[in-house]
Amino acid sequence: MIKLFNRKAKALLLSLGIALTSTAAIADNVKIALIPGLTADAFYITMRKGAEAAAKAVGAELIYQGAAEWNVGLQVPVLDAIIARQPDAILIAPNDKDQLIEPLKRAHAAGIKIITVDTFIGNGVYQTGKGDADFPMSYVASENVLGGQMAARALAASIGEKGKVYVSSLKPGVSTLDQREQGFREEIAKYPNIEVLDTQYNDQDPNKAAAQFQAVLGRTPDLAGVFGANLFSAVGSANGAEQAGVAGKVKIAGFDAPASIVDDLKNGTLEMTIAQHPAEIGYFGVMAAYAVITGNPAPTKIGTGFTVMTKDNIDDPNVSKFLYTE
Numbered sequence: 001m002i003k004l005f006n007r008k009a010k011a012l013l014l015s016l017g018i019a020l021t022s023t024a025a026i027a028d029n030v031k032i033a034l035i036p037g038l039t040a041d042a043f044y045i046t047m048r049k050g051a052e053a054a055a056k057a058v059g060a061e062l063i064y065q066g067a068a069e070w071n072v073g074l075q076v077p078v079l080d081a082i083i084a085r086q087p088d089a090i091l092i093a094p095n096d097k098d099q100l101i102e103p104l105k106r107a108h109a110a111g112i113k114i115i116t117v118d119t120f121i122g123n124g125v126y127q128t129g130k131g132d133a134d135f136p137m138s139y140v141a142s143e144n145v146l147g148g149q150m151a152a153r154a155l156a157a158s159i160g161e162k163g164k165v166y167v168s169s170l171k172p173g174v175s176t177l178d179q180r181e182q183g184f185r186e187e188i189a190k191y192p193n194i195e196v197l198d199t200q201y202n203d204q205d206p207n208k209a210a211a212q213f214q215a216v217l218g219r220t221p222d223l224a225g226v227f228g229a230n231l232f233s234a235v236g237s238a239n240g241a242e243q244a245g246v247a248g249k250v251k252i253a254g255f256d257a258p259a260s261i262v263d264d265l266k267n268g269t270l271e272m273t274i275a276q277h278p279a280e281i282g283y284f285g286v287m288a289a290y291a292v293i294t295g296n297p298a299p300t301k302i303g304t305g306f307t308v309m310t311k312d313n314i315d316d317p318n319v320s321k322f323l324y325t326e
């Protein structure tokens with residue numbers, strides 16, 4: 001049945017380059033699923049809110065289901081359960097860029113439109129007619145290489161452009177983290193007096209990130225800085241610095257913005273953090289899904305913004321509004 005389309009939602013779609021070309025483009029009973037990287041993460045909780053707002057605007061049903069850990073072995077059964085519910089589209093943050101290709105092919109073969117949000121499969125370039133991972137319709141995410149470059153510049157400035165640093169990350173094969181590290185390393189290579197030590201992978205466990213901080217500090221007493229490349233890496237490294245009594249001395253540039261980050265910024269444990277805009281990712285992910293479900297074109301790549309947070313700007317409501325919600 002054809003129905004009137006929310007004017008605000010239509011204007012937003014147009015600003016994104018998504019044009020609903022005919023009245024036949026409006027559909028009832030649209031079912032869209034969102035599978036986060038994991039459930040217990042303020043980043044995805046905030047993404048879900050944006051997705052729900054968009055689903056409400058277009059009158060679609062949003063199903064939200066995920067695993068409690070960042071683990072391919074747990075995400076794939078969630079995906080299979082969602083496929084069995086036959087949604088029109090699945091938005092998913094794949095836990096691994098290679099290992100989710102085959103499972104997602106099953107969804108694609110079942111006629112479900114796939115959009116990846118936050119993380120990608122393959123190389124994240126879709127609808128090219130090339131490769132076996134180009135079937136998703138769109139990729140909606142932050143510009144993660146750029147985020148890594150921004151963190152590198154901030155960390156370099158805070159350590160006087162010299163000294164030893166390392167990257168605290170989730171695990172190899174996660175597109176977002178790999179890209180942030182790539183951007184960080186490319187940019188930091190421009191500072192000849194900065195040495196980058198081995199990356200520490202924490203499996204999305206802040207306690208592990210804290211323990212790794214202390215272990216690296218133990219063998220590198222002149223450690224100057226850390227790039228905590230996502231929420232658990234940043235928070236865990238900050239905790240590690242506090243436990244070791246070097247908060248503010250070893251500089252930490254973080255990524256992501258849970259509410260707890262405010263204290264870390266204000267007391268100097270964290271120099272800065274790069275807040276992503278997960279609500280935008282969820283919102284535009286649903287809008288892109290709605291467009292393709294209704295036979296309309298959507299961009300194959302939608303990039304969302306960042307807000308850099310420091311102790312000097314975190315009380316500004318235009319900045320703090322990008323703190324994630326729980």
Ligand code: T6T
Nearest residue numbers: 041043118176230231232256
């Ligand atoms: O940094 C986000 C997300 O972008 C990344 O893909 C995985 O980690 C987070 O969810 C934060 O925990």
